[in-house]
Amino acid sequence: MLLYDDDKKEPRATYARALEHMTEVLLTETDTTRVLEGLARIAGETLNADRALIYDIRTDDQLAVALCEWLNPREAVSPTIATYPLSIFADAEAEVYRTRRPLESHAERPHVALSKDGSGVLLHENMSIQSLLWYPFDFRRTGYYLLVFNQVTHARPWLPREIEFLRIATRHAELALMQIAMKVAQVDSERAILEAQKAESIALLAGGVAHDFNNLLGIVIGAVARARSTLGAEAPLDANLRDAERAAREASDLAKHLLAYAGKAQFVAQNVDLVALASEMQDLLRAAAGSAQVTFSSSGPCFVHGDAGQLRQILMNFVVNAKEAVADSGVGRISVSVRREGPKVLLEVRDNGRGMSQDVQKKIFEPFYSTKTLGRGLGLAAVSGIVRSHGADLQVQSEPNEGTTFTVAFPAVGVPVPPRAFPWHRRARASSRIPVLGRTRRSCSSTTATTCEGCARACSTISGTRCSMLRTETSPSTR
Structure with missing residues (x-):
């Protein structure tokens, strides 16, 4: 049902019905894609546009990714859903991001930003768009959404009451998206607990x-x-x-x-240079890696506070696991990297092996879980305990047939200090x-x-x- 009534010309009633319908549709949805599809459809119907799209403007990746598109069934318009590099619309996108206001352009009077970056030729001449409107909303650190209306069959102005309607409609969508994000965060938090x-x-x-x-x-x-x-x-x-x-x-x-x-192994705390430790272990790690090629990279001294023996155990376990992962990969490659990033020292071990599914990644740090026939399932479990006892964070990134990267982020420290012993039996009695x-x-x-x-x-x-x-x-x- 079209919400814009051409015969009765009742814009106020039309917008009220549209917003009521939008509330019913959007605030009951639990999926982000369906919320955006509902917004594009209802807004396109209400403004009687030929085409309505929503793009995810990703400023980090410099991409405009089309998420959904609504086409007016009363007009013969072709779909244009696609992904574009932001460089095509550099000045126009910068204008929208800076002002956070709508951008309107017409074939007879192109917006100055579209004329400046040359995208006006693409939109108005090559794609035959007579009138367009860009409405940004839901600004985030990594970008924002852009609601786009195209008029292909004829030129038309975008009225102030239509802009006001879009302001309220996109606010409804933002609330719906926020509600979904809160539900997802709650589920993730409960699962993490x-x-x-x-x-x-x-x-x-x-x-x-x-x-x-x-x-x-x-x-x-x-x-x-x-x-x-x-x-x-x-x-x-x-x-x-x-x-x-x-x-x-x-x-x-x-x-x-x-x-x-359990984080209860014997612990001798001192400031350890991870770069020097990895350098000392190069021959041993290459021997443990077998036929796989092992490369090392680092950026100056990187001191962390911990037990040198346990830090060696972390590195050795990662390399041994990487060796087994690249066994069927032809030329196996393992890279070991130590670098300083802000207040953290990152130890990273990457391989080009068979990778892991998401289900496997959730279990690899559990004791006695192993994907190997003869594996005991204690190597990575021990690593996770050592990481916890050092106050560090452990992350794994992997996709099937795309390799695996283990990253440990240690709190960085300054100059070396004398070691202090913390025997396991003392800490056990204290707990x-x-x-x-x-x-x-x-x-x-x-x-x-x-x-x-x-x-x-x-x-x-x-x-x-x-x-x-x-x-x-x-x-x-x-x-």
Whole structure:
């Protein structure tokens, strides 16, 4: 139904009906595209234009992207929906953006801005537009929307009451778009809260289990080391004991990954130059990348406050994952970049591998999730825990068959400071939220002081274990 009545000429009633109809249509929509389509249709019908379009003016990309188009069914007009570079309408677009007012132009009297940048020839001569009106609305940091009316069959003026109608109509649309944005933000916020609660629960559980499990493994490794020392290398059971010790150490590595995911691994804080750290690891990272080509780039010293060992673990995990991603990509390429951007130091690892879908990206930092057949799913989980414990932000960008980019944004710091140790067992006692799931120290008390002394070197490789075991024998309060 056309809302403009040519016979009765009742503009006030026409505009009132149009605005009422627009309120019913726009404020009940939950999709941005449908809101804009409704605005173009109702405004085009009300002004009895030949054509009405809405462009997304993207000032960052310097593009005018046509989102929707309404054509008057009573006129034989062809569609013109397309995407244009803003450079074509440079002066006219600058005029609209500066004044934030409508721009009107006619074939007989082109607007001065259209004449200046030459777009008047394209619009009025090549596209045969007799009269046009540009109405901007919903200005944002990255651009705005532009409601465009074209009159092709004949020239016509754009009346003040029509401009006033568009002011109210676009305000309705802005409110509808704002309502949709608020709903989307609310859903995203609720989802983020649920994900954060889930991650925190898993981290607390993993940290508690890994801590006690690590201490128990310390007893196993210590006992095996003592047995091997007592029996000697020529004993028939030495090979079995060696296998048991190797398996226990691998289990200890898994426990360390869980502690890292929980953000409770042993932490020695100091100011670390990420550029120097990445430079020192170049040979090691190239070896880990196998046949893939690894390139490094940096911009001067970039200091962050954290644990050098854990920062190396982040970089190594990213490169190992990139190597596996580029395995089927022909010539695999991995780039490692460290740079300073404002108050942040960015560590970026990019590959040209198979990429990931959005569903996979949502799960890759969960413990025990892996896309590899034999993967344990703890590498990136540990990375996420280390990043959290350093007060940094972690971002992944990926598309299937388009490669992947991992970016960690650390708070930048100044000159180096002496390291300060923050052992895991101290921080665990200070946090009442870490669940204690076992009585590890009571088990330690069954191990003699002689055993602890005999396996001291072996136990020292496990975070916090040696201290816990030796403290058990020297402090009666722990028994």
